[in-house]
Amino acid sequence: MSKAKAPRRTRAETPKGFRDYFGPEVTARNEMLARIAAVYHRYGFDPLETSAVETVEALGKFLPDVDRPNAGVFAWQEEDDKDWLALRYDLTAPLARVAAQYRNDLPSPYRRYAMGPVWRNEKPGPGRFRQFYQCDADTVGASTVAADAEICAMLSDVFEDLGLGGDYVVRINNRKVLNGVMEAAGVLDPSEPERFAEERGIVLRAIDKLDRLGEEGVRALLGAGRKDESGDFTKGAGLPDAAADIVLAFTAARRDSGAETCAVLRGLVGASVIGAEGVAELEEMARLLEAQGYGPDRIVIDPSVVRGLGYYTGPVYEAELTFEILDEKGRKKQFGSVAGGGRYDDLVKRFTGQVVPATGVSIGVDRLLAALTAKGRGAETVQGPVVVTVMDKARMAEYQAMVGELRRAGIRAEVYLGNPKNFGNQLKYADKRGSPVAIIQGSDEAAAGVIQVKNLILGAKIAESASLEEWKARPAQVEVARADLVKTVQAMLDDPL
Amino acid sequence: MSKAKAPRRTRAETPKGFRDYFGPEVTARNEMLARIAAVYHRYGFDPLETSAVETVEALGKFLPDVDRPNAGVFAWQEEDDKDWLALRYDLTAPLARVAAQYRNDLPSPYRRYAMGPVWRNEKPGPGRFRQFYQCDADTVGASTVAADAEICAMLSDVFEDLGLGGDYVVRINNRKVLNGVMEAAGVLDPSEPERFAEERGIVLRAIDKLDRLGEEGVRALLGAGRKDESGDFTKGAGLPDAAADIVLAFTAARRDSGAETCAVLRGLVGASVIGAEGVAELEEMARLLEAQGYGPDRIVIDPSVVRGLGYYTGPVYEAELTFEILDEKGRKKQFGSVAGGGRYDDLVKRFTGQVVPATGVSIGVDRLLAALTAKGRGAETVQGPVVVTVMDKARMAEYQAMVGELRRAGIRAEVYLGNPKNFGNQLKYADKRGSPVAIIQGSDEAAAGVIQVKNLILGAKIAESASLEEWKARPAQVEVARADLVKTVQAMLDDPL
Numbered sequence: 001m002s003k004a005k006a007p008r009r010t011r012a013e014t015p016k017g018f019r020d021y022f023g024p025e026v027t028a029r030n031e032m033l034a035r036i037a038a039v040y041h042r043y044g045f046d047p048l049e050t051s052a053v054e055t056v057e058a059l060g061k062f063l064p065d066v067d068r069p070n071a072g073v074f075a076w077q078e079e080d081d082k083d084w085l086a087l088r089y090d091l092t093a094p095l096a097r098v099a100a101q102y103r104n105d106l107p108s109p110y111r112r113y114a115m116g117p118v119w120r121n122e123k124p125g126p127g128r129f130r131q132f133y134q135c136d137a138d139t140v141g142a143s144t145v146a147a148d149a150e151i152c153a154m155l156s157d158v159f160e161d162l163g164l165g166g167d168y169v170v171r172i173n174n175r176k177v178l179n180g181v182m183e184a185a186g187v188l189d190p191s192e193p194e195r196f197a198e199e200r201g202i203v204l205r206a207i208d209k210l211d212r213l214g215e216e217g218v219r220a221l222l223g224a225g226r227k228d229e230s231g232d233f234t235k236g237a238g239l240p241d242a243a244a245d246i247v248l249a250f251t252a253a254r255r256d257s258g259a260e261t262c263a264v265l266r267g268l269v270g271a272s273v274i275g276a277e278g279v280a281e282l283e284e285m286a287r288l289l290e291a292q293g294y295g296p297d298r299i300v301i302d303p304s305v306v307r308g309l310g311y312y313t314g315p316v317y318e319a320e321l322t323f324e325i326l327d328e329k330g331r332k333k334q335f336g337s338v339a340g341g342g343r344y345d346d347l348v349k350r351f352t353g354q355v356v357p358a359t360g361v362s363i364g365v366d367r368l369l370a371a372l373t374a375k376g377r378g379a380e381t382v383q384g385p386v387v388v389t390v391m392d393k394a395r396m397a398e399y400q401a402m403v404g405e406l407r408r409a410g411i412r413a414e415v416y417l418g419n420p421k422n423f424g425n426q427l428k429y430a431d432k433r434g435s436p437v438a439i440i441q442g443s444d445e446a447a448a449g450v451i452q453v454k455n456l457i458l459g460a461k462i463a464e465s466a467s468l469e470e471w472k473a474r475p476a477q478v479e480v481a482r483a484d485l486v487k488t489v490q491a492m493l494d495d496p497l
Numbered sequence: 498m499s500k501a502k503a504p505r506r507t508r509a510e511t512p513k514g515f516r517d518y519f520g521p522e523v524t525a526r527n528e529m530l531a532r533i534a535a536v537y538h539r540y541g542f543d544p545l546e547t548s549a550v551e552t553v554e555a556l557g558k559f560l561p562d563v564d565r566p567n568a569g570v571f572a573w574q575e576e577d578d579k580d581w582l583a584l585r586y587d588l589t590a591p592l593a594r595v596a597a598q599y600r601n602d603l604p605s606p607y608r609r610y611a612m613g614p615v616w617r618n619e620k621p622g623p624g625r626f627r628q629f630y631q632c633d634a635d636t637v638g639a640s641t642v643a644a645d646a647e648i649c650a651m652l653s654d655v656f657e658d659l660g661l662g663g664d665y666v667v668r669i670n671n672r673k674v675l676n677g678v679m680e681a682a683g684v685l686d687p688s689e690p691e692r693f694a695e696e697r698g699i700v701l702r703a704i705d706k707l708d709r710l711g712e713e714g715v716r717a718l719l720g721a722g723r724k725d726e727s728g729d730f731t732k733g734a735g736l737p738d739a740a741a742d743i744v745l746a747f748t749a750a751r752r753d754s755g756a757e758t759c760a761v762l763r764g765l766v767g768a769s770v771i772g773a774e775g776v777a778e779l780e781e782m783a784r785l786l787e788a789q790g791y792g793p794d795r796i797v798i799d800p801s802v803v804r805g806l807g808y809y810t811g812p813v814y815e816a817e818l819t820f821e822i823l824d825e826k827g828r829k830k831q832f833g834s835v836a837g838g839g840r841y842d843d844l845v846k847r848f849t850g851q852v853v854p855a856t857g858v859s860i861g862v863d864r865l866l867a868a869l870t871a872k873g874r875g876a877e878t879v880q881g882p883v884v885v886t887v888m889d890k891a892r893m894a895e896y897q898a899m900v901g902e903l904r905r906a907g908i909r910a911e912v913y914l915g916n917p918k919n920f921g922n923q924l925k926y927a928d929k930r931g932s933p934v935a936i937i938q939g940s941d942e943a944a945a946g947v948i949q950v951k952n953l954i955l956g957a958k959i960a961e962s963a964s965l966e967e968w969k970a971r972p973a974q975v976e977v978a979r980a981d982l983v984k985t986v987q988a989m990l991d992d993p994l
Contacts, residue, residue, distance in 0.1 A: 012595075
């Protein structure tokens with residue numbers, strides 16, 4: 001016997017894991033994206049906007065650490081043809097679909113950028129949302145690593161243009177080198193590519209956790225396995241010690257210069273053909289980037305970068321912000337990764353049957369915006385509107401005429417449209433809106449052909465600190481002729497204090 | 498016995514009813530939205546970006562002509578708490594949710610604008626998509642019709658700023674007047690508001706079809722009903738002739754001036770209190786708008802505007818583009834409606850239990866963009882990048898250095914990253930990209946310290962029309978010192994012909 005639920009009012013709630021962005025947040029993000037788009041544009045990249053919805057089939061199953069079909073995405077079934085549709089979980093899968101669908105019309109190579117929300121059906125947590133922005137740039141149809149180098153250079157330019165020069169590093173590596181190391185470590189057999197796939201997955205994930213688990217933890221995962229603090233056991237890759245040494249030496253192969261790092265890597269991959277190819281690609285990228293002036297202070301070869309995603313086939317890269325912030329416990333830590341990408345030569349092949357080379361990067365927009373804010377390099381504060389108060393409801397047309405004049409002069413302005421009875425509420429409203437100036441005209445002023453112009457910025461400052469003398473010497477409110485409205489407000493905005 | 502399906506390659510297809518936007522389409526829309534946002538900003542409106550996903554409960558059931566729950570939206574059920582989530586079908590429902598959820602934090606009145614995609618789970622058709630852009634501006638918390646007048650004035654300013662002056666008209670009406678007419682026609686009983694609801698729905702939809710069906714068709718729907726060309730019968734409202742006359746007189750009540758129109762309306766609503774209130778509101782809006790210089794050539798009272806949506810409670814408005822285009826059969830027709838809105842004082846009440854007055858407009862972004870394009874007022878064409886061709890793969894670093902120099906001078910530039918073997922393909926690529934200039938440097942040129950700079954715009958023009966003499970007198974390709982790259986390209990871009 002279940003109790004009938006009491007009927008209740010509709011809940012006014014954002015769904016769990018989703019959020020709203022208000023005025024300044026929207027403006028700041030748009031400005032940042034416009035600055036990034038300008039760099040992408042300068043490099044010859046064209047915008048592309050695909051729909052939020054894709055067929056589940058086209059999206060494929062490329063989310064990291066997700067084995068179940070459709071897990072990780074928001075999906076539903078069409079009523080008529082029973083197709084499954086889903087919200088895109090990144091901007092790369094839709095690009096692969098577009099590159100295949102329009103392959104006869106698009107220029108080749110096709111350089112495109114895309115900015116927009118993506119959706120992940122994951123458990124929401126603090127600061128972890130199920131809709132977030134990405135900002136990607138990819139080149140499809142270029143097999144040369146010059147395309148990868150270009151993406152890294154462009155990423156570096158983005159950070160420079162955002163005012164983060166000296167505060168970032170782009171780290172590059174190559175999956176082929178990693179495969180060479182796997183071969184040397186005995187978990188990759190070029191004549192039987194599918195063999196040891198599970199072991200390689202474990203090795204990849206272990207390396208990706210180096211930051212968090214340290215060398216010892218990674219060594220355990222490379223070997224028999226690892227028990228974490230909670231007592232849970234993670235199965236290891238089962239590598240013998242000598243093989244684990246090779247993998248660990250790989251992650252620690254970074255030296256002062258790209259050439260030195262490459263020399264170490266060449267030793268580690270031994271006789272592996274694919275490994276040698278990867279080292280050669282890294283060398284070529286380093287050479288191209290050095291020639292363009294992107295030294296190791298900006299773009300550096302770092303073998304500890306592997307990127308979690310399974311679909312990368314060659315160069316991989318990651319951008320990290322190196323300045324320190326305080327974590328939730330007040331300890332200093334590096335801001336960390338804000339962008340990552342790499343080469344994925346097989347994604348388009350799913351559709352076309354032919355290998356279509358592709359490489360690209362994805363910037364985590366919300367994290368980068370948080371970084372800009374932390375560094376004080378976010379957007380300038382948007383000024384509130386001039387508020388024309390309503391002293392006399394019957395004179396609304398005249399108040400509207402005032403804001404009309406102000407707007408035609410390019411000044412943001414509005415009439416107070418709430419209940420005008422309580423004048424204090426009107427000034428509170430102006431305060432909440434961040435208004436720089438308020439206009440007041442009651443019937444006496446109207447009869448005399450004048451208006452009161454109240455400098456709210458100066459007023460706030462005086463209220464904070466000024467002495468009575470200063471207050472008298474520079475009043476925050478002036479009475480001027482109605483005809484001088486625009487002139488007076490403009491002067492106040494130009495020089496509020 | 499069903500046949501087993503043959504396995505097939507993943508289809509590279511946009512889902513039915515969805516589309517992709519490429520380079521110039523994305524740019525043109527973003528530019529138009531930025532221009533609209535500038536007007537909204539000047540009027541004191543703040544941006545708001547809600548998530549694409551809402552609970553079905555919060556969205557409510559306000560799609561026109563949809564009676565089944567969840568019909569018309571893309572919805573799915575959460576795995577854990579079994580909540581139903583859905584993609585927003587407009588930007589008004591999320592605003593109502595936000596206005597309720599943050600009512601203690603937002604300024605009141607709250608002026609906000611929103612731009613973004615919305616989704617409708619409808620049968621796709623030609624030019625009818627299931628994801629499309631809207632661009633809304635609403636004022637929540639202002640009961641005065643000055644707020645409605647402001648939205649109409651702002652809409653007018655938007656069209657003026659987009660270069661559509663003289664090509665549009667904003668038509669306004671008031672639901673209360675319509676209710677007064679319904680009362681006079683005997684299908685609204687103020688003491689029993691729910692009575693005749695079905696009849697009123699039929700009347701509303703009939704008036705909304707005036708353009709399409711003409712007076713005779715509407716009269717049939719107001720009376721016994723109407724059989725269309727296909728033989729399908731639509732049930733009518735069952736109004737006696739005299740009552741239908743009142744409704745039809747209402748739709749035809751537009752006169753040359755707002756004052757005259759209001760006088761006619763006052764006669765039609767007879768003794769209805771709500772009707773008289775509506776006429777007074779229309780008069781007040783006309784007075785405010787006239788005082789601000791928005792004459793009937795820009796904003797006009799037109800009783801034939803009713804707007805389909807059931808939730809409007811007072812003023813309703815619609816913007817129409819009046820210039821002619823050719824329809825699919827080559828016949829001239831007016832471009833038609835691109836924006837509409839009105840006052841909806843009950844939407845927020847669903848959440849709060851209290852009436853929160855609200856009014857706002859929604860611009861159909863894709864239609865407005867099509868109109869701008871038709872009028873030749875769309876965005877300027879985006880110029881393609883300067884293409885540095887690859888004559889010698891080993892010299893890639895030098896080609897990269899060239900584009901680096903060009904970009905630092907603010908010039909859009911890229912290296913050709915496809916297979917460089919076939920030089921003709923490189924020039925075809927530059928052509929497809931709309932490149933203004935191509936740079937060529939083979940080993941001979943490199944040894945001599947020079948480059949070839951090819952003016953592709955002039956080249957195309959010469960190929961079209963020039964005589965041999967002109968060709969010789971002004972070659973489209975010049976050889977200059979490597980050091981003069983930027984200077985030469987810049988001069989060519991500034992004055993291509």
